Amino acid sequence: MTTVERQLLTSPRKIWYRLAITFIAIILIGWSVGAVSFKDVNQSGFQIAFNIVKGIVHPDLDLLFNVSKQSVPYLLVQTLAIAFLGTIVGGILSVPLAFLAASNVVPRPVAWLTRLLLIVIRTIPELVYGLMFIKVATGPLAGVLTIGIVSIGMLAKLYVDAIEELDVKVLESMTSIGCTTFEKIRYGIMPQLLSVFLSVTIYRFDMNMREASILGLVGAGGIGAPLIFAMNSYKWDQAGSILIGLVILILLIELVSNKMRARLVKG
Template sequence: MNKQIEKAYADRPKNTVYQITVSVIVLACILWSGSAVEISKGGFSGLQIAGNILNGILHPEPKLLFNLTIQGVPYLLLETVCIAFLGTLVGSVLAIPLSFLSASNLMPGPIAFIGRLIIMAIRTIPAFVYGLMFIRVSGPGAFTGLLTMSVCSIGMVSKMYIEAIEDLDTRILESLDACGCNTLQKIRYGILPQLIPNFASTVIYRFDINLRDATVLGLVGAGGIGAPLIFAMNAYRWNEAGSILVGLVILVLLVEYISTKIRVKLARG
């Protein structure tokens, strides 16, 4: 037995040249990419700023952290959550018809190709660019963040929806058809039970992403807590910046815990 294993190992395909070629290409790409990196000369200043941020997180401003007015951290976090939630909800609903039109097992090839092309075009543009575009349309504020999150959600959610639709077990539909069920009954008892858990898990995952993106979008005036954060950092008010960051960390951890519990419940039933 050992001799057979040794013989099989000795007769294995030799791909040394291929491995060396790939290694050289990867190393060349790393070196070429590293040539574009420029080390800043203000290393001491950068470390000092990083220390100030850390000190602000360790010593947050209590008045801002527990301020219940519209300038306080709780209200700004609530606004950020609302932007992410509504943006996820609207984008997920709009993604449903687009996903069914793009599913190759339900639609003819040309129609599915056009649908996938639209989804690809939506996914190409970053959320930051969408935010700058919608600010010109609706002005700065939470509504701009809602529009941005909605459009950004369509691209990813549609892609995940399509995968769930194309993985449908058609044998269940054939069984219902043999039982004499009509189209609505086949949708109710054969399609929706298969799609709803996957759809819900995708929506929850996208909400996690949108919650972080909504914070970044605040930097361009799309509502949420991002704008006060950048203003506090630009003004070197590190205690205020620390209060906002502490609130963000607590919010993300809380949402992550709840969403994980829900996804596990959906996966295991």
């Protein structure tokens, strides 16, 4: 008998604990299923789903390969630009907030207040931000602002985790030889954080591309609005063209972003 098997046999049997966890899980699953209503699932819903699949199989090729402002390529480029600029804005704003939220950099009260602000930012959904910003600026600008604010919540949190894992011995050594604050940031902090920051930002851009396609539903630019208009007008071939273009673009972005993050981790 191996050591692992002996430890398994001699470990205490927490039968009541497991039964209690199982009972609570069953209750939660039953309560969740009871909260879901299947009354609205009817024949028309299945017909719409069938029409969407039919539109993907038989898309509007002119809309898919045209180069006008109403075409799929133009709308995808606009959505890509919204996601990219929003990620840049969110990444830049997240850096100072992350340092203010790191307890090993600033006093704990300051870090606690900044973390509270980040929690509030993460709590509000992106569609709510979109509805707020279209009152200030319509179109793609509202989408960029929305993506930027939404990105701050996640990016700053992950930046904080990286900052709090800094090797402080390097900074102590630089202080002992008389380095200035700028030199400590440039040669002591940034080399440790740059690859992590870039990897997290690229991952967030991958997510923002999906969110940017949804923001068009509230008028914040991108491909979401034409998609919902096509579906509401029962133009399934146009909806299929938009979905095909969106899926291809997201797959390409995910492929490229995965390779970039893998290189950053190795480097």
